[in-house]
Amino acid sequence: MLQRVSALIAVGAVVLTMAGCGSGGTSATTDGGKAADDGKITMGFSQVGAESGWRTANTKSVQESAKTAGVELKFSDAQQKQENQIKAIRSFVQQKVDVIAFSPVVESGWDTVLKEAQSAKIPVILTDRAVDSADTTLYKTFLGSDFVEEGKKAGQWLVEEYKDSKDPVNIVELQGTTGSAPANDRKAGFAEVIAADPKFKIAASQTGDFTRAKGKEVMDAFLKSTPDIDVLFAHNDDMGLGAIEAIEGAGKVPGKDIKIITIDAVKDGMQALADGKISYIVECSPLLGPQLMDLAKKVVAGEQVPARVVTEETAFTQEQAKAALPTRQY
Numbered sequence: 001m002l003q004r005v006s007a008l009i010a011v012g013a014v015v016l017t018m019a020g021c022g023s024g025g026t027s028a029t030t031d032g033g034k035a036a037d038d039g040k041i042t043m044g045f046s047q048v049g050a051e052s053g054w055r056t057a058n059t060k061s062v063q064e065s066a067k068t069a070g071v072e073l074k075f076s077d078a079q080q081k082q083e084n085q086i087k088a089i090r091s092f093v094q095q096k097v098d099v100i101a102f103s104p105v106v107e108s109g110w111d112t113v114l115k116e117a118q119s120a121k122i123p124v125i126l127t128d129r130a131v132d133s134a135d136t137t138l139y140k141t142f143l144g145s146d147f148v149e150e151g152k153k154a155g156q157w158l159v160e161e162y163k164d165s166k167d168p169v170n171i172v173e174l175q176g177t178t179g180s181a182p183a184n185d186r187k188a189g190f191a192e193v194i195a196a197d198p199k200f201k202i203a204a205s206q207t208g209d210f211t212r213a214k215g216k217e218v219m220d221a222f223l224k225s226t227p228d229i230d231v232l233f234a235h236n237d238d239m240g241l242g243a244i245e246a247i248e249g250a251g252k253v254p255g256k257d258i259k260i261i262t263i264d265a266v267k268d269g270m271q272a273l274a275d276g277k278i279s280y281i282v283e284c285s286p287l288l289g290p291q292l293m294d295l296a297k298k299v300v301a302g303e304q305v306p307a308r309v310v311t312e313e314t315a316f317t318q319e320q321a322k323a324a325l326p327t328r329q330y
Contacts, residue, residue: 041300042072044092046102048129049080051177051210052238053266057330058103058128058286065289071296080177080209082106086113093120099296103128106179114138123299127292129181136307140299143291143309145284147182151189153282153315154233154261158200159193161259161279166199169230172222173205174215174243176235182284183207186235186263203229208239215242223250234262237269237281244277255279265316267328273321281321283313286330 043066047059059075066073074097076088082105092100093116100122104110110131117124118138126142162169171194176183187205194200203226208215215238222229223246232247234240240262247254254260254277262269265283272278291309298305316324 040070040072041099041296042074042095042097043296044074044076044088044095044097044100046076046078046085046088046092046100048078048085048103048105050077051080052212052236052264053268053330054236054238054264054284054286055210057266058288061287061289062101062127062292063289065293069290069293069297071293078105080105082109086110089113089117093117093122096120097122098300099123099125101125101127101292101296104131104181105129105177107132107181107184108179111135111138125292125295125299127288128286131181141295141305141307141309143288143295143311145182145311145313147185147284148189150182150263150282150284150313151186151191152193153189154186154263154280155190155193157280157315158231158233158261159197162199169200170203170226170228171200171231171233172219172226172229173202174208174218174232174234174239175205176207176210176239178207180210182263183235190233208234208242210236210238212238212242215239216246217242219243219246220249223247223252229258232258232260234260236284237262237264237266237272237278240278241268241272244272266330267325270316270321270325270328273316273318274325276318280315280317282315285311285313 045062048055050056063073074092078084085102085105089100090113100117107130111133114124124139126139128144130142175187204222206218208218215234232243234243240260244254247258252258259279261280262278263282263284265281269278269281273281295305
């Protein structure tokens with residue numbers, strides 16, 4: 001009987017441990033404290049949401065990499081709301097996790113909660129998106145893409161594509177979530193490059209919230225208000241894919257009547273590029289999980305890490321997309 005009771009207790013402990021992992025939201029440990037006794041790192045991770053194929057791949061990369069690295073992951077989906085991320089970070093602080101990582105919904109408004117984490121001596125890693133805090137001691141490092149460079153790459157392709165044209169080039173822009181780092185920086189990088197030639201004109205620019213549905217909705221409005229559109233610059237593939245639906249619904253041919261430039265290079269976007277509906281894609285890799293776990297282990301151990309870790313990325317033409325698609329991971 002004693003052996004049977006002991007076995008039941010052991011099974012219960014396993015169930016409680018398993019309940020602390022997964023993607024259903026922030027979860028708590030049984031004692032509310034760090035899992036330090038067995039040397040295992042506990043990471044609190046607050047994700048922006050699930051607004052795109054890119055974000056889904058990013059979440060999967062973080063979750064799978066945590067499992068591989070032996071990191072206990074407490075995952076929270078902010079559903080694209082800053083207040084949800086702030087609540088999650090405060091919950092992670094209360095649970096005394098070893099390290100906090102998050103991808104900020106917007107750039108501003110983080111100082112107070114990050115100071116709370118700092119006071120609790122919990123290191124913070126920014127992943128994918130940056131914050132605009134003047135106090136860079138509030139986080140240990142930022143892992144992610146150079147969004148300004150992504151915007152510049154998009155602009156450079158456009159300049160090259162129209163280098164022999166003397167006619168005006170009317171551009172509409174589908175921006176990402178208002179106030180987010182990728183939206184701000186991609187817009188700035190693109191604008192900087194095309195500003196050198198006055199024939200390039202941004203006729204309309206509006207947020208599509210990085211979603212396919214909103215991309216379609218806004219592109220529908222662009223087509224009605226700005227009938228003479230030569231180029232669409234979408235801050236991510238999903239908005240571009242939504243815009244393709246709107247363009248085709250208006251009786252136009254995407255990639256021919258309207259050239260489309262997007263950023264991300266997820267499978268659906270790459271397929272549209274291979275099919276000629278998208279003209280050019282700048283890559284933004286979501287597979288940050290392995291690098292994130294490596295950085296987490298280092299900061300928890302007190303090691304010095306670079307203040308900025310930039311991911312290596314490329315860009316794709318139609319032929320390059322066709323070659324890359326068979327082995328594309330996301």
